[in-house]
Amino acid sequence: MIRSLLKPLILAASIAAFGATADAKTLRFAESQDIASMDPHAGRDDFALSLLCNVYEGLVRWNADLKLEPALAESWEIISDTEWKFNLRKNVKFHNGNTFNADDVIFSYHRAGDPGSPFAGLLEPIAEITKVDDYTVIFKVKRKYALLLNDFAGWYIMDKEFQESIGAGKPLDLSSNAGGAMQTQANGTGPFKLVERQPDVKTVLAVNPDWWDERKHNLDEIVYTPIANNATRVAALLSGEVDFIRNAPPQDLARIEGTSGMKVMRGPHLRTIFYGMNQQGDTLKGSGVEGNPLKKVEVRKAIAMSIDVEGIKRSIMRGNSNPVATQLAPQMPYYDAALDVRFPYDPDGAKALLTQAGYPDGFTLPITCPAGSFINDEQICQATAGMLAKIGIKAQLNMVTPVQYDTGLPAGEFDFYMLGWAGLPTIDPYNIFSATVHSPTEKLGAWNPKGYSNARVDELIIKIGEETDQAKRQEMISEVVKTQRDEVGKIMLHQQFLTWGMTDKVNAIVPGDEYTRFWYYTMN
Amino acid sequence: MFSLILRRLGSVLLVMLVVAGLSFLIFNYLGDPVNNILGVNATIEEREELRRTLGLDQPSHIQFWHFLQRAVAGDFGISYRNRIPVIELILSRLPATVELVFCATIVALSIGIPMGVYCALRPKGLISRILQMISLVGISIPQFLIGMLLILIFSVELRWLSAFGRGEVVQLGWWSTGLLTHSGRMALIMPVITLAVFQISMIMRLVQGEMQEVMRADFIKFARARGLTDRSVHLRHALRNSLLPVVTVVGMQIGSLIAFAIVCEAVFQWPGLGLLILQAIEFADFPVMAAYLALVGFGFAMINLTVDMTYLFIDPRMRRK
Numbered sequence: 001m002i003r004s005l006l007k008p009l010i011l012a013a014s015i016a017a018f019g020a021t022a023d024a025k026t027l028r029f030a031e032s033q034d035i036a037s038m039d040p041h042a043g044r045d046d047f048a049l050s051l052l053c054n055v056y057e058g059l060v061r062w063n064a065d066l067k068l069e070p071a072l073a074e075s076w077e078i079i080s081d082t083e084w085k086f087n088l089r090k091n092v093k094f095h096n097g098n099t100f101n102a103d104d105v106i107f108s109y110h111r112a113g114d115p116g117s118p119f120a121g122l123l124e125p126i127a128e129i130t131k132v133d134d135y136t137v138i139f140k141v142k143r144k145y146a147l148l149l150n151d152f153a154g155w156y157i158m159d160k161e162f163q164e165s166i167g168a169g170k171p172l173d174l175s176s177n178a179g180g181a182m183q184t185q186a187n188g189t190g191p192f193k194l195v196e197r198q199p200d201v202k203t204v205l206a207v208n209p210d211w212w213d214e215r216k217h218n219l220d221e222i223v224y225t226p227i228a229n230n231a232t233r234v235a236a237l238l239s240g241e242v243d244f245i246r247n248a249p250p251q252d253l254a255r256i257e258g259t260s261g262m263k264v265m266r267g268p269h270l271r272t273i274f275y276g277m278n279q280q281g282d283t284l285k286g287s288g289v290e291g292n293p294l295k296k297v298e299v300r301k302a303i304a305m306s307i308d309v310e311g312i313k314r315s316i317m318r319g320n321s322n323p324v325a326t327q328l329a330p331q332m333p334y335y336d337a338a339l340d341v342r343f344p345y346d347p348d349g350a351k352a353l354l355t356q357a358g359y360p361d362g363f364t365l366p367i368t369c370p371a372g373s374f375i376n377d378e379q380i381c382q383a384t385a386g387m388l389a390k391i392g393i394k395a396q397l398n399m400v401t402p403v404q405y406d407t408g409l410p411a412g413e414f415d416f417y418m419l420g421w422a423g424l425p426t427i428d429p430y431n432i433f434s435a436t437v438h439s440p441t442e443k444l445g446a447w448n449p450k451g452y453s454n455a456r457v458d459e460l461i462i463k464i465g466e467e468t469d470q471a472k473r474q475e476m477i478s479e480v481v482k483t484q485r486d487e488v489g490k491i492m493l494h495q496q497f498l499t500w501g502m503t504d505k506v507n508a509i510v511p512g513d514e515y516t517r518f519w520y521y522t523m524n
Numbered sequence: 525m526f527s528l529i530l531r532r533l534g535s536v537l538l539v540m541l542v543v544a545g546l547s548f549l550i551f552n553y554l555g556d557p558v559n560n561i562l563g564v565n566a567t568i569e570e571r572e573e574l575r576r577t578l579g580l581d582q583p584s585h586i587q588f589w590h591f592l593q594r595a596v597a598g599d600f601g602i603s604y605r606n607r608i609p610v611i612e613l614i615l616s617r618l619p620a621t622v623e624l625v626f627c628a629t630i631v632a633l634s635i636g637i638p639m640g641v642y643c644a645l646r647p648k649g650l651i652s653r654i655l656q657m658i659s660l661v662g663i664s665i666p667q668f669l670i671g672m673l674l675i676l677i678f679s680v681e682l683r684w685l686s687a688f689g690r691g692e693v694v695q696l697g698w699w700s701t702g703l704l705t706h707s708g709r710m711a712l713i714m715p716v717i718t719l720a721v722f723q724i725s726m727i728m729r730l731v732q733g734e735m736q737e738v739m740r741a742d743f744i745k746f747a748r749a750r751g752l753t754d755r756s757v758h759l760r761h762a763l764r765n766s767l768l769p770v771v772t773v774v775g776m777q778i779g780s781l782i783a784f785a786i787v788c789e790a791v792f793q794w795p796g797l798g799l800l801i802l803q804a805i806e807f808a809d810f811p812v813m814a815a816y817l818a819l820v821g822f823g824f825a826m827i828n829l830t831v832d833m834t835y836l837f838i839d840p841r842m843r844r845k
Contacts, residue, residue: 037607229790240683403806405557446566
């Protein structure tokens with residue numbers, strides 16, 4: 001009797017379960033590498049954060065149009081030049097059920113911001129944090145600072161109780177292995193929670209049904225697989241084993257678009273590509289001429305005029321680039337279209353400029369180029385060498401691996417190098433200027449060694465970091481951009497395009513900072 | 525004999541020392557992991573600070589000395605990239621590679637030996653010529669090309685096999701195996717073929733050459749004179765006597781494949797040692813590289829030691845020396 005009563009129930013339950021799996025939307029996603037760990041404070045590593053943003057949240061976040069919006073903070077007010085009050089969102093649960101409150105914010109501040117944490121640089125402007133009540137905190141900053149909200153979008157909140165219970169109260173210390181538990185565990189407040197992780201093999205996220213925000217996506221599960229080899233990753237997409245690959249290799253775009261049921265979504269990247277160079281040294285090693293020709297603005301201008309960036313766009317980037325005259329991509333806040341006017345491509349004029357500068361026979365220019373850091377970096381450098389030859393400059397190409405490049409460039413080992421900068425995670429010109437335009441110091445200009453240096457520009461950059469008035473910032477930012485452009489501090493190339501390959505089933509957004517915000521994705 | 529073994533063990537240690545020492549010299553030219561750990565936004569100050577913490581600001585011989593001090597205590601440090609202890613990391617990747625290499629070797633032996641025997645017995649036949657041509661192709665095609673061709677045919681076009689990974693694996697203690705699940709066995713097919721193609725060709729050529737040599741030997745003529753069947757002469761006498769060099773070479777091949785199946789593992793995203801060391805090099809993950817190279821040195825030295833011991837065991841004259 002009981003059995004006969006139970007039978008229809010079991011049947012109904014199994015049908016329901018079957019129905020659920022048939023409808024379950026799993027997004028299978030492949031990327032060239034794995035993230036280092038599930039710890040969002042383990043490094044200021046945009047690649048890791050671009051995925052972890054689905055698991056953890058900050059006080060504020062970037063929306064689909066890269067505008068700041070409230071996340072774990074509901075609202076905020078500026079009390080004085082150095083005090084910000086944040087009202088925290090109530091009824092937010094971490095994935096393990098713990099309640100989010102001010103103690104977690106304070107804990108996360110110390111975890112990420114205390115000296116010795118690899119994340120400390122981002123929170124450096126903060127002097128102290130005080131708890132007003134369970135859902136109100138006040139941040140005191142060391143000086144007037146304009147970009148607190150931008151920085152907070154990249155600083156994720158972790159659960160105090162959970163982190164302490166697994167012995168990961170501090171980010172991993174590589175010299176002692178404290179905090180190593182974050183390799184396979186995560187507890188955030190975000191739209192997806194971690195359910196399985198095998199480092200370098202796969203990471204599975206499931207939808208967080210208790211997320212505080214309205215659910216716009218329809219994904220139930222995300223399976224993230226690192227596939228290092230470009231060709232294999234594309235093959236995995238074409239064979240239907242994955243639904244989505246970020247940054248499809250340029251040579252495979254036609255193949256993906258030519259396959260039925262596949263598409264490539266494109267979007268402008270915030271990253272602009274340029275050449276930086278030694279403008280401080282009195283000599284240029286290996287140039288074969290006296291002095292340092294790169295010190296002369298005419299020479300830098302001649303190099304800029306000799307580069308046919310439209311030709312590079314046509315034949316190397318296959319249309320997937322946008323030539324720019326300044327470091328600010330058009331999608332960057334405070335972009336000034338009036339200044340985005342390139343020097344004309346004019347080899348004859350360039351040669352005349354070189355003669356005028358005292359180098360009628362040119363010189364030898366050592367160019368250091370990363371092999372694999374930027375889209376088509378090697379080919380662009382080779383093309384540049386050919387173009388420079390037309391005005392009498394003999395380029396000596398030196399290709400280095402990305403890790404050699406990332407080590408040698410900040411150390412000032414290169415005299416003429418390709419570099420790209422996107423201004424992440426701040427998404428503000430201040431980040432670009434402070435890293436690549438300011439004269440190199442202990443804290444600023446890390447990616448401008450021996451490079452462009454102008455006292456007035458340095459002074460403006462500091463003020464841009466402090467000023468909160470939009471109109472005043474715009475004026476100063478435009479002045480920096482114009483000064484650097486007129487003095488040819490960098491030789492600008494183009495803005496890269498993002499090219500994401502996916503099946504027709506996936507509706508993604510392609511934001512300029514390359515973050516995969518899966519809570520905007522849907523699958524048919 | 526005991527002193528000989530001791531001397532041999534001493535030379536194993538020396539090999540490991542030299543390999544690890546050389547790897548520290550190479551690190552000077554690789555770049556350093558600081559940018560990969562801290563991210564591009566780190567200031568010069570922060571970079572210097574991390575270099576000091578990790579000891580990367582020290583000259584390489586000092587770094588090497590620190591490495592040795594810890595290694596003696598069994599501590600090889602933490603991977604900069606995977607952020608777990610290096611030994612744990614290497615052990616977790618070992619099963620994938622060992623399974624792949626052993627499957628490939630079994631396949632290679634079971635195809636290569638019959639092919640070699642056939643070609644040795646009928647060197648002028650049409651089939652032999654075709655087999656020899658195929659083996660020439662097998663030896664000369666680069667591994668990544670074979671891998672990509674297989675992926676294009678069986679994953680992209682036919683959609684029969686997965687282009688990447690190991691499929692479902694089962695944990696048996698610390699060992700993980702893909703042999704017990706359907707998807708795990710299917711995932712092995714293409715990587716195994718890719719690794720085996722070269723070995724098949726090599727084994728075939730070795731067997732053929734050796735056997736042709738042996739077939740001319742007097743004892744084969746006597747065997748025939750005794751009226752033994754062709755089958756017995758070929759397989760029991762000729763083949764057996766040709767296999768010794770094959771076993772030696774295949775043994776050495778297994779060693780180098782376990783250590784450096786890099787291309788094949790990279791093409792199929794096979795989560796083994798080859799992929800690990802490749803990614804470690806790209807990241808400048810020095811602790812993994814140093815420990816790995818030292819362990820590989822240890823492995824090869826042990827293989828050599830075993831071979832020497834075997835000779836000693838087989839040939840009494842060597843013991844007296």
